[in-house]
Amino acid sequence: MDEATIAPAIVRMSYPALFRSMLRDERFLRVWISQAHDQKNKVHEMTEFSGIEKLLALEEIKLLKARRDRAVDTKDWDLYLSLHAPDHVSHNDGYERWNNAQEMISNVKKLLDETKISVHHSHTPEITFESPVKAKGIWAMEDNIFWKQGDEDHWLHGFGFYHETYEKRDGKWLFTSRQLKRTHVLTSAGTKGVLQP
Template identity: 70%
Template sequence: MTDMSDIERLIAIEDIRVLKSRRDRACDTKDWDLYRALHADDHVSHNQGFERWDSADIMIENVKALLGKGRTTVHHSHTPDITFESATKAKGIWGMEDLIFDSETEELLIHGFGFYHETYEKRDGKWLFTSRQLKRTLVRTSPETKKA
């Protein structure tokens, strides 16, 4: 438990919800400057099937390579479970669904479901992502994707 008032906690939850919404939108619209600005420099990502990425810059380069040119993405995050370690540190688990399409053919390549496990810190008055781990519970892939 923290020393946060109910109002402070609700405002922080809403700030983190907006942070997450901006992250999904930035990813899907390929607004890489906004995407990078939402993450602390020391952000760490570790997603199933990939090496751990130990900085925001490494993470953004990998995300751009995986989801950038030639891919259309749709990310939905919902039902957040946000808890606070302090007034400036929080953890969140979000239900998620993502779809990844070939931009040219519009073929669905990946349809995933699962959970984002994230941490956040309030630095210089704004909430930032400090870590993310994607744990998918189900992934559907196209036959062509399975061959690759």
């Protein structure tokens, strides 16, 4: 039983007079019917999404993530951009929100320019499907970034989790949002604000 039917059922059993008055409230009925209808559509969508289709979609999203990590570390910015929906939104710890894919890639290219070497690893995905064409995921991550300040070698070693959403558009899975939540960061002594866009 879903939320749209559980709450009214509890009220009906525990407070019958209150439930009868709720049924006379036109606003309550509209909301209740709408929620029940939305839930029914969602269940219908997911029952049409077979186990094999779900496994294939899962593998496609994993490939999407692998290509993203490779693209950023090899500085293949055309590939990187192609993996994101135009309306992609990014909001990472320590940075302002980037409201579209062009704004995101402009900032990432500045952060990880030719003076820096980056190594990104993403692990242990938790992918859940909202529908056959919408999903969200959490990935454990680790990154290493290396650069020089004058003649000195410097580095950053970060840990955390990517929180992402994906949509299948025109037959292709794309990133629609990403938020990096760091849990720990190590840096070399004397590191200055090198990762500011």
